Amino acid sequence: MIIAEKKPIEEIIQEVEAYDRILVLGCNECVTVCEAGGKKEVEVLASVLRMNFMAQDREKTIDEQTLERQCDHEYLEEIRDVIDQYDAVISLACGVGVQFAAEKYMTTPVLPGVNTVCLGANEDRGLWTERCQACGACVLARTGGICPVSRCAKRVLNGPCGGATNGKCEISKDTDCAWQLIIDRLKALGKMEDYEKVAPVKDWSTDRAGGPRTVTREDVKI
Amino acid sequence: MSEYVSDSRLERVLKAGHLGVTSECGPPRGSDPEGIKKKGLLIKDHVDAVNVTDNQTAMTRMSSLAACVHLKLLGIEPVLQMVTRDRNRVALQSDILGAASFDIPNMLCLSGDHQSFGDCAQGQNVHDLDSMQLVQTVRYMRDEGKFLGGDDIKRPPRMFVGAAANPFADPFEIRVPRLAKKIACGAEFIQTQCIYNMDKFKEWMRRAVDRGLTEKTFIMAGMTPMKSVGMAKYMKNKVPGMDVPDEIIDRLSGVEKKKQAEEGITICVEHIQELKEVPGVAGFHIMAIEWEEKVPEIVERSGLYPRPEV
Numbered sequence: 001m002i003i004a005e006k007k008p009i010e011e012i013i014q015e016v017e018a019y020d021r022i023l024v025l026g027c028n029e030c031v032t033v034c035e036a037g038g039k040k041e042v043e044v045l046a047s048v049l050r051m052n053f054m055a056q057d058r059e060k061t062i063d064e065q066t067l068e069r070q071c072d073h074e075y076l077e078e079i080r081d082v083i084d085q086y087d088a089v090i091s092l093a094c095g096v097g098v099q100f101a102a103e104k105y106m107t108t109p110v111l112p113g114v115n116t117v118c119l120g121a122n123e124d125r126g127l128w129t130e131r132c133q134a135c136g137a138c139v140l141a142r143t144g145g146i147c148p149v150s151r152c153a154k155r156v157l158n159g160p161c162g163g164a165t166n167g168k169c170e171i172s173k174d175t176d177c178a179w180q181l182i183i184d185r186l187k188a189l190g191k192m193e194d195y196e197k198v199a200p201v202k203d204w205s206t207d208r209a210g211g212p213r214t215v216t217r218e219d220v221k222i
Numbered sequence: 223m224s225e226y227v228s229d230s231r232l233e234r235v236l237k238a239g240h241l242g243v244t245s246e247c248g249p250p251r252g253s254d255p256e257g258i259k260k261k262g263l264l265i266k267d268h269v270d271a272v273n274v275t276d277n278q279t280a281m282t283r284m285s286s287l288a289a290c291v292h293l294k295l296l297g298i299e300p301v302l303q304m305v306t307r308d309r310n311r312v313a314l315q316s317d318i319l320g321a322a323s324f325d326i327p328n329m330l331c332l333s334g335d336h337q338s339f340g341d342c343a344q345g346q347n348v349h350d351l352d353s354m355q356l357v358q359t360v361r362y363m364r365d366e367g368k369f370l371g372g373d374d375i376k377r378p379p380r381m382f383v384g385a386a387a388n389p390f391a392d393p394f395e396i397r398v399p400r401l402a403k404k405i406a407c408g409a410e411f412i413q414t415q416c417i418y419n420m421d422k423f424k425e426w427m428r429r430a431v432d433r434g435l436t437e438k439t440f441i442m443a444g445m446t447p448m449k450s451v452g453m454a455k456y457m458k459n460k461v462p463g464m465d466v467p468d469e470i471i472d473r474l475s476g477v478e479k480k481k482q483a484e485e486g487i488t489i490c491v492e493h494i495q496e497l498k499e500v501p502g503v504a505g506f507h508i509m510a511i512e513w514e515e516k517v518p519e520i521v522e523r524s525g526l527y528p529r530p531e532v
Contacts, residue, residue: 158354161333162388163462170462171336201355
């Protein structure tokens with residue numbers, strides 16, 4: 001899923017300073033699971049904003065709503081009838097949701113309430129970690145199911161680099177060396193001979209390098 | 223490995239069966255070339271070639287290529303170090319051609335320290351290629367006379383191509399397979415990480431010899447003299463992938479502070495003498511960090527001077 005984290009409240013307050021009627025808009029998908037932008041976080045942010053403006057004796061309208069998804073026309077349509085009641089929307093969806101809302105409601109500012117961090121997994125309670133960078137050409141079949149693109153700080157496709165110590169990355173003792181994990185897994189699979197296969201120069205045109213990416217499926221088009 | 227692929231003196235020395243000697247100079251953090259020229263001249267007669275580092279530890283410095291040119295103009299043979307951290311395949315190929323236009327005859331392919339260690343920790347890194355793919359790239363440009371994109375190169379680069387190996391990084395069991403991979407990609411010489419753990423290095427060499435890898439590449443043992451016990455402790459605890467046994471620290475601690483540098487040089491010379499006898503060791507890469515003036519003494523005391531005529 002997409003992992004996001006809450007923006008600092010000071011930053012959000014600064015962004016909405018000029019607006020009097022604000023809709024805090026949550027999303028029921030990934031950001032709910034990673035506890036950054038679901039109904040619960042919408043309530044908390046709206047309360048903090050109300051208290052902040054009350055303390056300054058400023059009258060503002062802060063409303064709350066959480067959609068099933070913000071990356072979907074159908075659900076974003078649910079606010080069409082009310083959008084004109086607001087000067088601005090704070091979207092707690094990922095960057096995709098913020099943009100999709102902005103594209104749909106051209107004359108209403110839509111401001112991000114979270115920082116979108118990565119594609120990751122909920123590794124433990126309160127711990128989300130990156131697993132994929134959406135490079136568009138998956139190499140996992142050749143790397144024991146562990147991704148060197150997203151999990152190696154240097155995206156080394158023929159690793160590990162010389163900086164690995166005790167199975168940890170040179171950038172931090174808290175970061176696993178992706179290649180240590182790959183080797184451990186290849187060993188467990190009895191496929192260590194795969195280690196010596198050289199990964200060729202990668203075609204990064206399917207990565208962000210190739211420009212904004214699209215997937216077109218004629219078979220599912222209406 | 224009989225015919226020459228470049229005009230490299232280093233290549234000729236190694237292929238003639240002599241122990242090669244290289245050293246290293248870091249370019250300055252400014253545009254004045256006098257410092258690196260001075261460093262180069264200090265060691266000129268005692269080494270076969272001088273590595274010029276590429277923004278080492280991710281600190282922004284004068285470009286390796288420009289510094290190589292300064293050395294080359296003084297008659298010192300450079301080894302152009304190139305890291306894949308800062309440039310994509312367009313820039314890497316372009317700089318290889320730039321170096322070849324000055325007839326820089328050696329190149330060492332590296333991934334580079336992560337940028338978080340340096341002065342631009344907030345910068346992007348590139349890593350379009352990794353170090354092995356850079357070896358493949360320069361070999362392809364030289365041997366096939368083509369760009370990665372497939373077009374012909376007019377006057378392809380003629381370079382003796384090297385890579386680094388760290389016999390001490392984890393996990394140890396893949397260290398020799400990894401060396402084999404670098405050789406399969408086309409590395410013609412290898413310079414190793416600084417060696418202090420002699421037993422571990424010898425075990426690595428033994429495995430490399432057993433696999434026949436030393437028949438396919440020249441392995442130059444990396445040596446860095448310790449200036450003090452403080453440096454030894456720093457290398458042990460702070461430098462990624464470094465293996466400094468306690469006996470080195472104990473030995474330096476055992477002499478008074480002002481004699482530690484001398485002791486560090488002596489340890490380095492003893493290690494070189496010992497490694498000269500280890501099968502497969504084809505030479506020494508002496509990295510005296512900001513201590514270039516000591517390289518001639520190390521080379522002479524190790525019996526590696528004068529350098530052979532080739």
